[in-house]
Amino acid sequence: MEDYQLLILARALHVFGVVIWIGGVAFVTLVLIPALRLQPDEMQRMALFEQLEGRFAAIAKFTTLVTGISGFYLIETLNLWQRYASAEFWWMHAMTLIWLIFSLILFVFEPLFLHRWYHQQAQINSDRTFAVMQKLHWTLLTVSLITVLAAVAGSHGWVF
Numbered sequence: 108m109e110d111y112q113l114l115i116l117a118r119a120l121h122v123f124g125v126v127i128w129i130g131g132v133a134f135v136t137l138v139l140i141p142a143l144r145l146q147p148d149e150m151q152r153m154a155l156f157e158q159l160e161g162r163f164a165a166i167a168k169f170t171t172l173v174t175g176i177s178g179f180y181l182i183e184t185l186n187l188w189q190r191y192a193s194a195e196f197w198w199m200h201a202m203t204l205i206w207l208i209f210s211l212i213l214f215v216f217e218p219l220f221l222h223r224w225y226h227q228q229a230q231i232n233s234d235r236t237f238a239v240m241q242k243l244h245w246t247l248l249t250v251s252l253i254t255v256l257a258a259v260a261g262s263h264g265w266v267f
């Protein structure tokens with residue numbers, strides 16, 4: 108495969124990864140958590156969340172890996188490292204930071220303590236736990252969507 112074809116493939120995989128990953132975060136934030144908060148049976152609410160979120164976690168891990176690998180390939184191949192030294196390309200910093208936050212959550216915090224903490228907190232006060240979880244998801248989704256909008260505009264020449 109020629110270099111320009113690999114570049115096209117890397118861009119396509121990068122966008123693919125972001126669409127699936129951030130789209131999944133949007134679904135969890137806008138649909139799943141609000142629907143589960145209406146579930147009166149707290150044990151059923153928690154079990155259903157863990158079942159559905161567990162299925163998406165594997166997809167999220169895969170797509171964050173695809174996004175990170177393809178993003179690194181693009182930066183390295185196009186020699187874009189100097190953009191990190193310029194405030195004009197703040198959206199590059201934002202993309203990297205969002206990716207780092209999600210990667211830490213998915214690969215480090217979740218397996219080490221978040222899953223256990225969530226389960227304990229949900230048993231103590233399920234309503235409060237789901238409210239906190241929804242606020243955190245809203246924050247991550249909002250920052251992610253701002254970053255996606257800025258990255259698309261910035262990568263097509265819009266200077267902020």
